[in-house]
Structure formats: structure tokens, C-alpha cells
Amino acid sequence: MIALEPYLDLIISVVYVVGIVLFLSLFALFATWLERKVAGHIQDRLGPMETGGWHGWLQPIADAIKLLIKEDIIPAAADKKLFKLAPYLVFIGSLAGFAVLPFAANLIGSDLNIGVYYVIAVTSLVVIGILMAGWASNNKWSMYGAMRSAAQMISYEIPVALSLLIPVMMAGTMSMVEIVDNQAGGFWNWYVFRTMPFSLIAFVIYFWASLAEVNRAPFDLPEAESELVAGYFTEYSGIRWAMFFLAEYGDMFVVSAIAATVFLGGWYAPFPFLDIIPGPIWFIGKTAFLVFVQMWLRWTLPRLRVDQLMYVCWKIFLPFSFANLLLVGLWVVLKG
Amino acid sequence: MILHFLTQAVFWFLVILTVGSAIVVVFNKRILHSAFALLFTLCGVAGLYVFLSADFLAASQMLVYVGGILTLIIFGVFLTARMYNMSIPEQTHQRFLALLPVLGLGGIIFYVLNSAEWHLITPMVAPTTENLGKMLLTTYLVPFEVASMLLLAALIGAIRLARPRKEDHDD
Numbered sequence: 001m002i003a004l005e006p007y008l009d010l011i012i013s014v015v016y017v018v019g020i021v022l023f024l025s026l027f028a029l030f031a032t033w034l035e036r037k038v039a040g041h042i043q044d045r046l047g048p049m050e051t052g053g054w055h056g057w058l059q060p061i062a063d064a065i066k067l068l069i070k071e072d073i074i075p076a077a078a079d080k081k082l083f084k085l086a087p088y089l090v091f092i093g094s095l096a097g098f099a100v101l102p103f104a105a106n107l108i109g110s111d112l113n114i115g116v117y118y119v120i121a122v123t124s125l126v127v128i129g130i131l132m133a134g135w136a137s138n139n140k141w142s143m144y145g146a147m148r149s150a151a152q153m154i155s156y157e158i159p160v161a162l163s164l165l166i167p168v169m170m171a172g173t174m175s176m177v178e179i180v181d182n183q184a185g186g187f188w189n190w191y192v193f194r195t196m197p198f199s200l201i202a203f204v205i206y207f208w209a210s211l212a213e214v215n216r217a218p219f220d221l222p223e224a225e226s227e228l229v230a231g232y233f234t235e236y237s238g239i240r241w242a243m244f245f246l247a248e249y250g251d252m253f254v255v256s257a258i259a260a261t262v263f264l265g266g267w268y269a270p271f272p273f274l275d276i277i278p279g280p281i282w283f284i285g286k287t288a289f290l291v292f293v294q295m296w297l298r299w300t301l302p303r304l305r306v307d308q309l310m311y312v313c314w315k316i317f318l319p320f321s322f323a324n325l326l327l328v329g330l331w332v333v334l335k336g
Numbered sequence: 337m338i339l340h341f342l343t344q345a346v347f348w349f350l351v352i353l354t355v356g357s358a359i360v361v362v363f364n365k366r367i368l369h370s371a372f373a374l375l376f377t378l379c380g381v382a383g384l385y386v387f388l389s390a391d392f393l394a395a396s397q398m399l400v401y402v403g404g405i406l407t408l409i410i411f412g413v414f415l416t417a418r419m420y421n422m423s424i425p426e427q428t429h430q431r432f433l434a435l436l437p438v439l440g441l442g443g444i445i446f447y448v449l450n451s452a453e454w455h456l457i458t459p460m461v462a463p464t465t466e467n468l469g470k471m472l473l474t475t476y477l478v479p480f481e482v483a484s485m486l487l488l489a490a491l492i493g494a495i496r497l498a499r500p501r502k503e504d505h506d507d
Binding site: 010113117132 | 338339342368369372375391392395396398399402403404406407410411414463465
């Protein structure tokens with residue numbers, strides 16, 4: 001028997017990483033099913049009903065098997081190396097965000113001192129991956145999709161970062177666990193409801209801007225199916241396409257989880273007496289609710305035009321974010 | 337023992353990643369492949385910062401260089417007109433003349449590396465953010481503000497240059 005103790009950290013890390021990958025895959029499966037059901041009911045139809053019997057619950061698994069055994073097509077004119085590499089980059093950028101999500105006080109990949117900043121930094125990889133996919137496909141639609149996506153993600157990174165700064169300023173730390181701990185004891189302590197209305201404005205700006213960050217409707221111009229077929233992943237099929245899809249749903253989870261962490265009290269229950277329900281359930285529940293709102297918006301709102309997209313970012317979100325930042329700064333100073 | 341080995345393995349992986357992709361950046365004939373190879377160089381450097389326990393710097397490296405500058409470079413290549421027909425010089429000319437600055441620069445770097453007094457410190461796991469923030473707003477406030485003014489001026493200048501001029505339309 002080898003003494004395991006020195007390697008305990010290592011083993012826990014490996015188990016956690018494997019767990020997160022599994023969680024991400026399961027979440028993506030569930031989310032595709034939910035998306036179809038939400039879309040169906042909003043459009044006054046039922047969505048998948050056949051596969052598996054109860055409300056088509058096996059549909060995502062059937063889809064996953066289909067994607068796994070599908071032929072992997074690489075266009076003859078594509079830049080093959082970059083074409084193969086791009087889905088991995090996008091997926092890594094999405095997965096890396098999970099490292100700092102606090103499912104509970106002790107259930108976190110790494111409670112980095114720079115947690116919030118880290119998430120904003122690693123999402124840069126996604127932009128590069130998308131640009132790479134668009135270029136390597138050697139296709140006009142892919143190229144336009146990639147350019148739009150990169151322009152959009154870079155622009156909206158600024159309001160996202162500025163609105164995330166507000167809870168960071170209120171908590172005085174960028175560590176995810178400490179930010180959540182500062183919101184303990186009931187929903188009136190959550191940052192979204194403190195310093196009304198400034199933090200509420202920050203939350204709203206964050207939520208909208210994060211929709212643009214993950215290329216979801218009404219900001220889904222990069223993959224606008226009515227004009228660009230599927231944008232930057234037009235040429236992808238099978239498992240490589242599935243990786244883009246996985247990354248998109250992973251990103252949806254990450255941005256919603258960050259909103260739940262820094263604005264909605266993370267793993268804490270809305271009322272202290274409900275704390276008997278374990279933290280991860282609250283955390284995943286809040287996140288899943290925000291993911292549901294993202295889907296709800298997608299099937300409700302029309303797509304923006306490019307100029308409207310830039311107008312909203314630079315002329316509405318940005319000035320409001322800056323004013324917000326100054327006022328919350330004043331609040332923090334006055335409160336001492 | 338295994339932990340030490342793993343740390344070493346990760347370190348050498350980062351070193352090879354950084355240097356290897358940097359070589360690709362310099363020698364690749366296709367400009368876009370060079371740009372994408374730069375991604376791995378920048379990520380490798382960010383990893384090395386983590387080894388130096390400079391967590392904030394590593395994240396900034398990712399945010400500024402990968403998210404900003406590299407994207408800008410790739411956009412620059414994308415938006416270059418007639419990218420496919422452009423003849424990019426692919427041969428090396430004037431090898432002997434080029435040798436002079438190469439040797440000169442190499443000598444300077446070698447000299448600095450040799451003559452500098454390297455202080456070996458035990459790596460700190462303590463976060464750097466707090467000290468950085470304090471120093472930026474006290475000791476280094478003036479350089480910080482000067483740098484931000486410079487960037488703001490560059491931003492306004494770029495917008496001024498990129499804007500179509502009025503007289504162009506009138507003519």
C-alpha cells in the first residue's frame with residue numbers, strides 16, 4: 001500500500017476536473033432538451049415528445065450518439081490544421097471558466113484571489129478560437145460570423161467587466177468565495193438588492209452584455225441562421241460541431257453562474273431558514289433559472305442589427321456602467 | 337516526488353510551448369499561422385508568470401495580449417485587402433548585414449543576463465493584487481496616470497484618423 005496522503009490534493013484535483021467535464025456534458029444534454037421544450041412551448045407547440053416516452057427526455061442522448069458516430073467532414077479547401085484546432089480552443093476557453101465557480105464554500109476548483117478577473121481573462125481564448133474557426137473554414141459565411149462574433153465579444157467585454165467591478169468594489173475582493181460570503185443571511189443581503197438601484201442596474205447590464213458575450217439571441221448575429229447559415233461553424237459537422245455546441249452551453253452556464261455568484265448570493269438560500277437545503281442545489285438552481293431566462297429571451301426577442309448592437313454597447317451600456325461605477329464608488333467610500 | 341516531477345514537467349512543457357511556438361511565429365511563411373502561433377507563446381508566458389506566483393500578471397497577460405492585441409493582429413490580417421494575392425517577402429536577403437544587429441543584440445542580452453545579480457527568492461503563494469493596487473495608487477500614481485492619458489490620446493487620435501474627412505465628401 002502506497003501512502004496516498006501527499007498526493008491527496010492531486011487526486012482531488014483530478015477527480016474534480018473529471019467531475020466538471022461530466023457535469024458540463026450532462027448540463028449541455030439537459031440544456032438542449034430544455035431549449036427545445038422552451039422554444040416549443042413559447043411557439044405554442046410541444047417540442048420533442050417521442051424519444052424515451054416521457055416528454056422526449058431521451059432526445060438529447062439520441063442526438064449525442066448521432067453526433068458521435070457522424071462522419072467528420074473537413075472541407076477540401078479548409079486550412080486543415082487550424083480547422084481541427086479551433087473547436088478545442090473554444091471548448092478550453094469555456095471549460096477554464098468552471099475552475100473558479102463556487103458550487104459551495106468548499107466545492108470550488110480553485111478559490112483564486114483574482115477569481116472574477118480570471119474568468120474575464122480566460123474567455124479571451126474563445127474569441128481566438130472562433131476567429132480561427134471562421135478563417136480556417138475558408139467560407140464567406142464562416143468568416144463573417146467569426147468577424148461579427150469577435151467584434152461583438154470584444155465590445156461587450158467592457159460593460160461586462162465594468163458591471164462585475166461593482167460587486168467586487170462592494171465586497172472589496174475578487175475572490176468568488178469571499179464575494180459570496182459577504183452576501184450571507186437572506187436575499188436582502190444579496191448584492192443585487194444592496195445599494196439600490198445601482199447594483200440592480202449593474203446586474204441588468206451584466207446579464208444583457210453576457211448574452212452578447214455568449215452569442216445568444218437577441219445578440220446572435222454571429223450565427224444568424226437566416227443570413228449566415230450557421231456563422232463560424234457552418235462547415236463543422238459531427239463531434240467537432242458538438243464541441244462548439246458544448247462550449248456554447250458551457251458558456252451559458254458560466255456567465256449565469258457568475259451572475260448568481262456575484263449578484264444573487266451564490267450558494268446561500270434566499271431565507272436563512274432554508275439553508276438546510278445544500279448550497280450546490282441553490283447555486284445550480286439560481287444558475288439554471290438564469291439559463292432558462294436566456295432561452296426565454298432567445299425565443300421572444302428578434303435579432304438586433306449590427307449598428308443597433310454597437311449602439312447598445314457603446315452608447316447605452318458603457319455610459320451607464322461608468323456612472324454606476326462612480327456612484328457605487330462614492331457609496332463604498334461614504335460607508336467606509 | 338511525483339508532485340515535484342509533475343511540477344517540473346509542467347514547467348518544461350510551458351518552456352517548450354513558449355519557445356517552440358515563438359520559433360513557429362518567426363519562421364512560418366504564412367502570416368496568419370504566425371499570428372495564431374503567437375497565441376501559444378502568449379499562453380506559455382502567462383503560465384510562466386503563474387510559476388513566478390504573479391497571478392494577476394498572468395491573467396492580465398491573457399486579457400491584454402490574447403484578448404486584445406492578438407485579436408487586433410488577426411483582425412489586421414483579415415482586413416488587409418487582397419490578402420491572397422499579396423506577395424509577402426519570403427526570402428532572407430542581406431544575411432551578412434543582418435548578422436551585425438543580431439550579434440549585437442545577442443551580445444547585449446548575454447551580457448545583461450551574465451552581469452545582473454539574480455536574487456533567488458522562495459516563491460510566495462500570497463496574492464499580489466492588494467500590493468499592486470496600493471502601489472498603483474500611491475508610489476506609481478503619476479506614471480499610471482500618464483500612461484492612461486497617453487492611451488486616451490492614442491484612442492482619440494485613432495478615431496480622428498479613421499473617421500472619413502468632411503472635405504473628402506465635399507469634393
